[in-house]
Amino acid sequence: MTVTEDADGFIELDRVEKVFDVRKKTGFLKRERRQVRAVDSISFRVARGEMVGYIGPNGAGKSTTIKMLTGILTPSGGRLRVAGIDPSRERTRLAHRIGVVFGQRTTLWWDLPLIDSYRLMHRMYRIPDARYRANLDRCVELLQLADLLDVPVRQLSLGQRMRGDIAAALLHDPEVLYLDEPTIGLDVISKARVREFLRDLNAERGTTVLLTTHDLQDIEQLCSRVMVIDHGRLMYDGPLAGLHEAGESERTLVVDLDRELPPIDAPAPARVVRVEGPRQWLAFPAAQSAAPLVARIAAEYPLVDLSVREPDIEAVIARMYEERAIT
Numbered sequence: 120m121t122v123t124e125d126a127d128g129f130i131e132l133d134r135v136e137k138v139f140d141v142r143k144k145t146g147f148l149k150r151e152r153r154q155v156r157a158v159d160s161i162s163f164r165v166a167r168g169e170m171v172g173y174i175g176p177n178g179a180g181k182s183t184t185i186k187m188l189t190g191i192l193t194p195s196g197g198r199l200r201v202a203g204i205d206p207s208r209e210r211t212r213l214a215h216r217i218g219v220v221f222g223q224r225t226t227l228w229w230d231l232p233l234i235d236s237y238r239l240m241h242r243m244y245r246i247p248d249a250r251y252r253a254n255l256d257r258c259v260e261l262l263q264l265a266d267l268l269d270v271p272v273r274q275l276s277l278g279q280r281m282r283g284d285i286a287a288a289l290l291h292d293p294e295v296l297y298l299d300e301p302t303i304g305l306d307v308i309s310k311a312r313v314r315e316f317l318r319d320l321n322a323e324r325g326t327t328v329l330l331t332t333h334d335l336q337d338i339e340q341l342c343s344r345v346m347v348i349d350h351g352r353l354m355y356d357g358p359l360a361g362l363h364e365a366g367e368s369e370r371t372l373v374v375d376l377d378r379e380l381p382p383i384d385a386p387a388p389a390r391v392v393r394v395e396g397p398r399q400w401l402a403f404p405a406a407q408s409a410a411p412l413v414a415r416i417a418a419e420y421p422l423v424d425l426s427v428r429e430p431d432i433e434a435v436i437a438r439m440y441e442e443r444a445i446t
C-alpha cells in the first residue's frame with residue numbers, strides 16, 4: 120500500500136471522536152454506566168512545519184487528542200492521519216516519525232545517568248550511529264546538557280530534566296513533536312531557554328510542533344496559530360490576536376508609585392482596578408501595546424517600578440464564552 124501525504128494536511132483530523140465508558144459506584148453493589156465524550160467531532164489540519172498551540176481548560180480533551188495522535192488511544196469515530204499514517208493501526212511505524220514530551224512525566228530512566236537513557240533510545244529506535252551522534256551533539260550544545268550527562272535523572276532539577284526530555288524526544292529526528300506543558304514549573308530563564316530552542320528547531324529543521332500549555336506566553340512566543348478546545352469541541356482556530364479579540368481579554372499593568380495616591384487617571388479603556396498603598400493595578404486590552412500607557416504614567420506620576428501581567432488562558436477562554444453568550 121502506498122501512503123499519500125497531503126502537503127497541506129500533515130496532521131489531519133476529520134470529525135474525530137473519543138467516547139469513554141465510565142462506571143461509577145453509586146452505592147453498595149450499585150454501579151452506574153455513563154459515557155464521557157472527551158473529544159467530540161473535531162476536525163483540523165496542520166501543515167508540515169507549522170507550530171500550533173492546542174489549549175483549553177482542564178478536562179477539555181487535549182491529552183485525549185494527543186494520545187490519539189500518538190496511537191495510544193483509538194478514536195471511537197472519524198478519521199485521523201499523521202504523516203499519512205493511521206496512528207492506532209501503525210503505532211510502531213509512527214513512533215519513528217514523532218517525538219513526545221509530557222511536562223509532568225519523564226521518558227527518561229530515573230536512576231540512570233542522562234547519557235544512559237540516550238544510549239538506550241539509540242538502540243530502541245535503531246538510530247543510525249552518525250545520526251544519533253549528530254543529534255545528540257546538537258541537543259547537548261543547544262540545550263546546555265554537557266555537565267548533566269553523567270548525572271542520574273532523579274538528581275536533575277525540573278528545568279534540567281525538561282531539557283533532557285526534549286533532547287530524548289529529538290534523537291531520532293522526528294518530523295512532528297507533541298509537547299504537553301513543556302514549560303510547566305520552570306523558572307523564567309529555563310522557560311526562555313526551552314522556547315528559544317523550540318523556535319530554532321522549527322526554523323532550522325521545519326519540525327511540526329503541536330503544543331499544549333496553560334502559559335499564554337508559550338503560545339505568544341512560539342505559535343502563529345492557536346486552537347482552543349473545550350468540552351471536546353473545537354471552539355476557535357486562528358491567530359492568537361484573534362483569540363484576544365474574541366475574548367476581549369485584558370492584561371494588567373502593575374505600577375509602584377513612590378507614595379500612596381488616588382487612582383491614576385488613565386486614558387480609557389485602561390482603568391485602575393485595584394489600589395493597595397503605593398501599588399496600583401490597571402487593566403488594559405491585551406491586543407494593545409502597554410507602551411503609551413506606561414509613557415503617560417511615567418510622565419505624570421512618581422513611578423518607581425512596573426510590570427505587565429498576561430491574562431491566563433482560562434481567563435481568555437472564559438471571556439470568549441461570555442461574549443458568545445451575549446451575542
Ligand SMILES: Nc1ncnc2c1ncn2[C@@H]1O[C@H](COP(=O)(O)OP(=O)(O)OP(=O)(O)O)[C@@H](O)[C@H]1O
Pocket residue numbers: 139140141155156157175176177178179180181182183184
Ligand atoms: N481513560 C479515561 N477514562 C474515562 N474518562 C477519561 C479517560 N481519559 C480522559 N477522560 C475524561 O475525558 C475528558 C477529557 O480529558 P483530557 O485528559 O483529554 O483533558 P485535558 O484537556 O487534557 O485536561 P488537563 O488540562 O487537565 O490535562 C475528561 O472529562 C476526563 O475525565
